Amino acid sequence: MNNVLALAGVVIKELYRRKDFYVLFVMTAVITMMLGSIKFFNDDRIVRYLKDGCLLLIWISSLVIAITTTARQIPAERESRTIFPLLAKPVSRAQLIVGKFLGCWLACGLALIVFYFFFGAITASREHAWSPGMYFQALWLHWICLGIVVALVLLGSVVFTAPSSNATICFIVVMGIMFCGRHLNGVAVHMGGLDGTIVYTIYYCIPHLEWYDVRDFVVHDWGLTGLIPWVAWAGATLYGLLYSVFLLGVTWLVFRRKTLTV
Amino acid sequence: MAGLPQKNFDRMIRLVLLLVFACCFTLATELAPIFASLQARSGAGGGPLLVLLGDSRRLFANQFFTMADVYFHSGYYPTIFDARKKEGPSHLDVASHEEAGGSKSKPEEPDDDDQFLGKPRDWIEQFGRNFFPTTHTHLAGVNAREIMPWLKLSAELDPKRIDTYVTAAYWLRTSLNKPEEAEEFLREGLRANPDSHEILLELGRVYFYSKKDSRVARNIWELALKKWLQQDEAKQNPDPHVREEILGELVRDDEQSGNLKQLLADLEELEKISPNKAGIDKYIQDVKAKLAH
Numbered sequence: 305m306n307n308v309l310a311l312a313g314v315v316i317k318e319l320y321r322r323k324d325f326y327v328l329f330v331m332t333a334v335i336t337m338m339l340g341s342i343k344f345f346n347d348d349r350i351v352r353y354l355k356d357g358c359l360l361l362i363w364i365s366s367l368v369i370a371i372t373t374t375a376r377q378i379p380a381e382r383e384s385r386t387i388f389p390l391l392a393k394p395v396s397r398a399q400l401i402v403g404k405f406l407g408c409w410l411a412c413g414l415a416l417i418v419f420y421f422f423f424g425a426i427t428a429s430r431e432h433a434w435s436p437g438m439y440f441q442a443l444w445l446h447w448i449c450l451g452i453v454v455a456l457v458l459l460g461s462v463v464f465t466a467p468s469s470n471a472t473i474c475f476i477v478v479m480g481i482m483f484c485g486r487h488l489n490g491v492a493v494h495m496g497g498l499d500g501t502i503v504y505t506i507y508y509c510i511p512h513l514e515w516y517d518v519r520d521f522v523v524h525d526w527g528l529t530g531l532i533p534w535v536a537w538a539g540a541t542l543y544g545l546l547y548s549v550f551l552l553g554v555t556w557l558v559f560r561r562k563t564l565t566v
Numbered sequence: 567m568a569g570l571p572q573k574n575f576d577r578m579i580r581l582v583l584l585l586v587f588a589c590c591f592t593l594a595t596e597l598a599p600i601f602a603s604l605q606a607r608s609g610a611g612g613g614p615l616l617v618l619l620g621d622s623r624r625l626f627a628n629q630f631f632t633m634a635d636v637y638f639h640s641g642y643y644p645t646i647f648d649a650r651k652k653e654g655p656s657h658l659d660v661a662s663h664e665e666a667g668g669s670k671s672k673p674e675e676p677d678d679d680d681q682f683l684g685k686p687r688d689w690i691e692q693f694g695r696n697f698f699p700t701t702h703t704h705l706a707g708v709n710a711r712e713i714m715p716w717l718k719l720s721a722e723l724d725p726k727r728i729d730t731y732v733t734a735a736y737w738l739r740t741s742l743n744k745p746e747e748a749e750e751f752l753r754e755g756l757r758a759n760p761d762s763h764e765i766l767l768e769l770g771r772v773y774f775y776s777k778k779d780s781r782v783a784r785n786i787w788e789l790a791l792k793k794w795l796q797q798d799e800a801k802q803n804p805d806p807h808v809r810e811e812i813l814g815e816l817v818r819d820d821e822q823s824g825n826l827k828q829l830l831a832d833l834e835e836l837e838k839i840s841p842n843k844a845g846i847d848k849y850i851q852d853v854k855a856k857l858a859h
Contacts, residue, residue, distance in 0.1 A: 344714045345738060345747040352637060353715040445697075486694055487647035489687050512690060515697045520641030526699060536696035 307395045308403040315407025316414070319373060325415055328365040332419065335361055336426055351430040355523045358426055362419045363446070363517070367478060369415050370450045374408045374457035375471040378559075387564055397560050405458055405552055412450040416443060438527025441537055442518050448544035449516030453478055455551035456511070462559045478513060485514045511547045515540050619723070627724030634658055634716035634733075642699040644682040658713065658733050710741040721755065731755030732768045739768075745776035761797065763804065766790035767812050774819065784819050787812050810839055826857050 319325055336358040344350055378400075381387040390400065420443045427434055456477070460470040484491075488510075492503035521527060531537075570578070619626060635658050636643040683700060686692035705712060717734040720727060731752055738748035752769045759765060767790045774783035791812045797804040813836040820829035830853050837846045 342715075344718050345711075345742075345744060345751070347711050347714065347742070347744075349708075350711050350714060352712040484647075486691075487645065489691060490647055493687065508690070512694065515694050518697050520699050521697075524637075524640035524699065526640065532696055536693065539693065540697070 307393070307399045308406060311395070311400065311403025312407035312410060315373070315377065315404060316411045318407075319369075319411040319415070324372060325369055328368060329415075329418065329422075332358070332361040332365050333422060336422075340426065340430070349430065351427065352523050352525075354430065355423070355427055356519070358423050359519045359522060362416075362423060363519070366412060366416055366419065366446065366450060367453065367475070370408065370412045370453050371457050371471050371474050371478070373411060374404070374454045375461055375467040375474070377404045377408065377458070378461045379465075379467045379470075382564055391564075398556050401458065401552060401556050401559060405454055405548075408454045408458070409447075409451050412454065413447050416447055416450070433525075433528060435525070435527030435531070437531045438518075438522055441527075441532050442522050445516040445518055445537070445540060448541055449513050451548045452511045452513060452544050452551070455548040455555070459551050459555040459558070462555055462562060481510055481513045482517060483514075485510055485512055511551075512543070516544070623723040624727075627720045627727055627730070630716045630720040630723065631658075631727070631730055631733075634713040634720070637713045637716060638705050638710070640699060640703055640705065642702055648682045658737075707741055710737045713737065714742075718751075721751070725755070725758035728755065728759055728762050728764050731759075732764050735768045735772065739772050739776050743776075745772050748772050748776070761793050763790040763793040763797070763812065764808055766793060767808060767815065770815060774815065780819050780822060784816065787815050787819070791816070806839060810836065813839070826853055829853055830857065 336354065339357045340354050378387075381390065387400075391397065395403075420439065424434075424439060453474070457470065457474045460474050461467065464470040464473065485507075488503055488507035492500040492507060494500075495503060518532060521532065638658055681702070683695070686695065714734065714737070717730055721730045721734070724730070731754070735748040735752045738744045738751065749769065749772050752765050752772065755765045756762065756769070766786050770783040770786035770790065773779045773786060791809065794804050794809050794812065813832055816832045817829060817836060820826075820832055830850065833846055833850050833853065837843055837850065840846050
């Protein structure tokens with residue numbers, strides 16, 4: 305466990321040493337404040353468009369951080385050949401994967417806390433009634449979603465040769481699932497036949513990342529009338545953790561027999 | 567060049583650069599008015615969005631109008647994958663046209679009549695419904711202000727989209743109690759669409775209901791009716807429902823002012839196009855009876 309935590313610590317340090325997070329945070333803050341400075345029909349209490357814009361930027365930024373940070377972990381270690389002394393410590397390949405995953409996931413969590421704190425501050429400056437429970441649920445589900453994404457990208461980093469191709473493919477897959485994942489069953493029913501069965505099977509197999517995007521609840525203040533049922537929240541958490549474990553398991557299966565020389 | 571000492575060579579380079587800069591400056595003073603006149607001719611002057619998007623902005627304008635409807639329903643809205651009952655006006659449009667018919671939408675109340683989601687097909691879909699809004703509600707009162715940014719943006723992108731001005735003005739005038747802003751926005755729309763009887767109808771309502779200036783309102787409605795008739799003569803197929811609404815408003819003004827002769831004339835005009843001929847005929851008889859006394 306110490307080895308895993310040490311590896312995770314290195315990844316977290318890497319996040320705050322690199323400029324990615326700062327650039328994305330400043331960009332999010334500047335665009336949000338520019339949006340906030342616009343006044344529509346002399347009404348300075350219009351807030352939902354601002355929340356919507358800010359949350360969209362937070363989602364994009366967090367996905368960029370998660371995917372780019374994770375995609376370069378193992379390829380960078382292999383390219384610089386630091387993976388050999390690392391595995392000779394001794395650190396097993398399984399520990400390396402879990403350590404990298406934990407580091408990337410925790411780093412994403414830290415970034416999310418900063419982003420949501422900013423979001424909360426912006427919202428509080430305009431809106432005087434907000435639901436901390438809903439904000440917590442949104443932040444938590446967002447973090448669980450990033451866990452699945454990190455595990456997926458880690459799997460990609462042992463399958464694909466270049467981090468850039470891995471990042472691009474993962475970004476497309478994640479976006480595809482988030483936009484269309486919820487509707488694949490409907491599409492399958494319309495298609496019918498063998499094609500429909502294949503699409504329905506894909507629907508059951510893909511990680512349902514769209515569950516974790518609860519922006520509509522936050523933007524439209526549904527939290528003031530009631531939170532997401534805690535059973536559903538716990539179920540989504542369990543599903544996310546299990547899917548991450550599954551992806552990490554597959555990553556380990558691929559990685560354990562992989563030659564490490566570039 | 568090779569024979570020049572380094573110091574002189576540097577000076578020469580600086581002079582050449584200065585000359586190039588002076589040329590750029592001179593060209594800019596010559597070209598700027600030409601480009602300005604070209605831009606004015608193409609009618610593309612305006613905000614940065616217009617410059618960035620060009621004519622494709624009209625596609626985005628429709629999307630932003632839809633976004634206003636999404637906000638009006640607090641995120642409960644069909645996607646392109648969800649089956650819609652039928653294509654038709656959005657609830658925003660319907661709400662802004664309800665006034666003429668006398669009925670009002672019931673905001674913040676669930677409306678089970680329009681359940682586009684249907685029954686869940688499997689446990690994943692059923693479970694997934696915990697994570698997005700599944701209740702049909704409408705924004706009520708001052709909360710309707712949340713749709714305004716999208717309507718403003720839609721109008722910026724497509725100034726010819728008349729529905730945007732009418733809908734925004736309706737909400738500004740009614741729920742938000744901002745008649746000045748409503749009038750300003752409608753006049754902005756009128757500058758882009760000078761022959762729009764729909765905008766004139768709504769502008770008249772701003773004067774009649776919010777500013778309590780029935781004289782100006784009547785003049786605007788009469789102008790709206792004139793524009794409608796001109797378009798009808800020109801075979802431009804104006805919406806007959808709008809004519810009915812204009813006449814309805816004129817009748818309302820006659821009732822308020824007590825001008826029975828004008829009321830009779832307007833009712834007779836309205837009877838020709840109204841689906842409720844029997845009701846209006848009875849009203850005409852009542853007015854005639856009053857006039858006889």
